Amino acid sequence: MRRFATDVDPNSQPAPNPAKRTPKRAEPVVLNDDDIEEKHVRGWGNGGQKLNKTSSCVQLLHKPTGTMVVCQDTRSLQQNRKLAFKRLREKLDLQLNGADSKIGRRIEKLKRRKHKQRQRAKKKYGQ
Numbered sequence: 001m002r003r004f005a006t007d008v009d010p011n012s013q014p015a016p017n018p019a020k021r022t023p024k025r026a027e028p029v030v031l032n033d034d035d036i037e038e039k040h041v042r043g044w045g046n047g048g049q050k051l052n053k054t055s056s057c058v059q060l061l062h063k064p065t066g067t068m069v070v071c072q073d074t075r076s077l078q079q080n081r082k083l084a085f086k087r088l089r090e091k092l093d094l095q096l097n098g099a100d101s102k103i104g105r106r107i108e109k110l111k112r113r114k115h116k117q118r119q120r121a122k123k124k125y126g127q
Contacts, residue, residue, distance in 0.1 A: 027096060027097060029089050029092045029093045029096060031062075031085070031088070031089065031092075035062055035063050035064055036060055036061065036062055036063070036088075037060070037061040037063060038058065038059070038060055038061075038081075039058070039059040039061075040055040040056070040057065040058060040059075040077060041055055041057045041059060042054070042055050042057065043055075043056055043057040043072045043075075044057075044072075045072075047075060050075060051072070051075055054075070054077075055077070056072065056074075056075055056076065056077045056080055057070065057071070057072035057080065058070070058071050058072070058077065058080045058081050058083075058084040059084075060084045060085065060088050062088060062092060065092065065095060067088065067091055067092060067095070069084050069087045069088045069091060070084070071083045071084035071087060090102065090103055
């Protein structure tokens with residue numbers, strides 16, 4: 001079989017596009033139990049008497065960075081603990097990795113979207 005320059009090898013990989021930026025891998029956040037101070041305090045605000053009488057509000061303090069997270073989204077202590085740890089991980093990820101963190105990438109995406117909307121409005125209305 002004769003091979004021409006236009007023939008494509010089925011086993012070959014496409015050339016990488018230099019215009020596409022491959023995101024850097026962000027360092028995963030590891031939480032040690034010794035570094036975290038956990039408090040359960042009484043809730044406040046809307047939610048009725050049950051919320052105000054029970055200690056279902058969770059406060060987490062990451063001692064090395066001094067970052068604090070408070071969560072009282074639900075009336076359940078277990079759910080609030082889970083949410084608080086998730087938020088603490090996200091906060092520390094943002095501090096540690098900056099724009100490469102999950103929240104940082106989301107913020108950059110929103111900024112690009114807003115910029116694009118502004119450009120479309122300028123083009124449409126001629127400002």
